[in-house]
Amino acid sequence: MSLPVAFLLLCGLFLSPVAEAATYFETRPDLWADAKSLLEPWANLTLTCRAPLPTVDFHLFKDGVLWKQVNLDAPTTEHQFLLGAVTGDTRGLYRCRYNMGSTWTQLSNLVEVTGAAETLPPPQLSSKPVSWIARGLNTVLLCRGGLRGVTFLLRRKGDDQFLELAEAPNDVEVTFPVHQAGNYTCSYQTHATGTPSEPSATVIIEEPAVLPPPKLGDRGESDMAMVLPLGGRASIRCVAPLDGMEFQLRHGNKELLVPRWSTYPDRTVFEMKELAPKDSGLYTCRYRPLGEHMPWSADSEPVELLVIDETLPAPELSAEPATLRPAPGALVQLRCRAPRTGLRIALVREDAERRQVLGLQSPADAEARFELHDVSRMDSSNYSCVYVDTAAPFAGSAPSARLELRVDGPLPRPQLRPLWSGAVSPGHDAVLRCESHVPYFTLELLRAGEVVDTKVHPSTDLELTYVGPQHAGNYTCRYRTRWPMSFVSELSDPVELQVAG
Missing domain, CATH: 2.60.40.10 (Immunoglobulins)
Known part of the structure; x- marks a missing residue:
């Protein structure tokens, strides 16, 4: 879990500069499985929980329920939980956490133990830093499994000749450089003649003709225009999907050479001062990778500025x-x-x-x-x-x-609906969607009057991670507004969560 020790100041288009600053420290633990022999990975298995900070307390969870806990004599950053030969009692979905002194951390990544060599659980595949390739970018695919020391295989759908292999003798993940668009999956095998695991979910890598556009401001459509006084100033933020880009602000088809500043590697803020009527019009921004002759991205959605000198009669x-x-x-x-x-x-x-x-x-x-x-x-x-x-x-x-x-009366109630059907299997996540017609700042998921999850606009999905029997019950949601007035809505109709078994 990344814990912010300073608030991230969200600002899109604004009339005076606001310093953007946030500091994060990674506190989430890492969990993986070590097999005594990869020829028979389930014959003797150990789960290792690694903490970024020294601690004396570790918890191991199985299928959403606390399964083992240890209190050590001296602080350490790593503890091993011995499972031995995997049986029906030890098959399941595992996570761990540790005590930071005054609080327990967020749960670790998920590790699935199946106990059958012919059904190795699938790994996870993700792209970094983006899901597309272009000149000047170094896009990679990250494949992560639960077992340490396996060999990973990368495949591209529709190309039987494409197969990339990478060994991870001391790790549970590898990175594959990717240079072609396509639909990719990865799997792994514990030894050279072993049956590969189930494939990961598919990751689509695209090769756009033009780099995707940046965002000029991030408050929504209502902020895609500004009315400004004659002689005033404006600060316009351009955000790219990548770090370390070169930015350009344009007024119509003309580049504007105006002062700029930035505290984040994926964005810059353009400063416009002493605005005149001629500054009215549409503004866009674009970006490109650093380097000679690199291509520019597509233009952002425009922001329209209206500079008002008040010389004409009022409407x-x-x-x-x-x-x-x-x-x-x-x-x-x-x-x-x-x-x-x-x-x-x-x-x-x-x-x-x-x-x-x-x-x-x-x-x-x-x-x-x-x-x-x-x-x-x-x-x-x-x-x-x-x-x-x-x-x-x-x-x-x-x-x-x-x-x-002036409109009186309560705010409209949101609607809550589950994104699953039937009972949720222990150890899996349960996602609920809370929808509101009123612009909101945050959404809250509640059970018995207690907030159990919060999401910031524009997210509509609220999540119960790693569900266990203790999560069964009725849930409601509500939204909070911050601007232009601070309000809390009434609760939605309840949704019941049932946990299988």
Whole structure:
């Protein structure tokens, strides 16, 4: 488990720079199996739990339940649990953990013990740093098993001639450089004449014609536009899917040479100061690997900037229906009427700490119509609109008079559904999906009023890792909002988890 000792400050598009800093220390233990003889791996087996920090307390779990615990006389970073000859009582799914003094760590990786030479459990295959290949990148496939000292085999679907082998005499994983696109699996064998294990899940490696685009900001569609004052400043963050890239900010088809800074190897922040009306328009960013003549990626989704000098008359904003206290779930249309046609019109939500562009239109007539669907308490706010001329000198209007919209009543309840059917087998994971129509900051999974898992937006999946009989019961979920108001929703309808056996 990576424990952050400083919060990661999530920021996408913002009006003033925020320092991005976080420090992580890996505390999760590592678990693997050692066989006395790889010719008969299940005849005499030992499970080794390795901790990054010295400890005197180790726990070994089997099929989701604490199975063995030890308290040692002196601190150590490694402990061996002897299984001996694998029997029906010792077959299962294992994890371990250790005590850090005041708390137990997260559970280790999973090790499956089957006890049958002809059914070696499958390894895990993953790609690093990305699942595609391109010039200037060093993409590898990482194959990890549970037994130390085996030989790994990499195969590509549809190519009977392709077979890569790699030995791991003192490890449980190997890396395979990958230079061709395809669907890959890996397996392993304990000795040269042994039957290979079941294959891993397939990993697809692609070779795109152009490097995938970066992200310009990460707060969602509502942050893909900004209304900024004349003479103001903006900081725009560009995030690539890879570390160590070269970045470029573009205004239309023109590269902008502006100051930049970064505290993370996969991103940079472009600083724009003393904004003028000519700075209005669409902005994109792109990246490329370092080196001579490396290709640029595809452009990011655009961010639109509207620089407002307030030299043009204010538009008029009205609501349909006219009531400013609509019922929850209603459709509200906000209409912004400008003095003439040929304008770019923005609807702006104004709260205590933030101004957010909710929509941009270039209507054929002089009126833009913005719709708020299924309104809830979270839509309670002040709304205004502005416009800019799309022709030079790109003048902008004063803001319209504000409309204060208020929606009463509780927040809509989320919906929780299981991503499994029937009873869950002990030792496996149970994933539940919590869905909400209201933008949220975090989701929480609860059992008997206690939070058992939390996920940050945009994730919708909540997880019970390594399920045992103790996890059986009814679960609910809820969401929390942080901006523009701090709210906690009501609980979803319950979902029952049954554990097999």
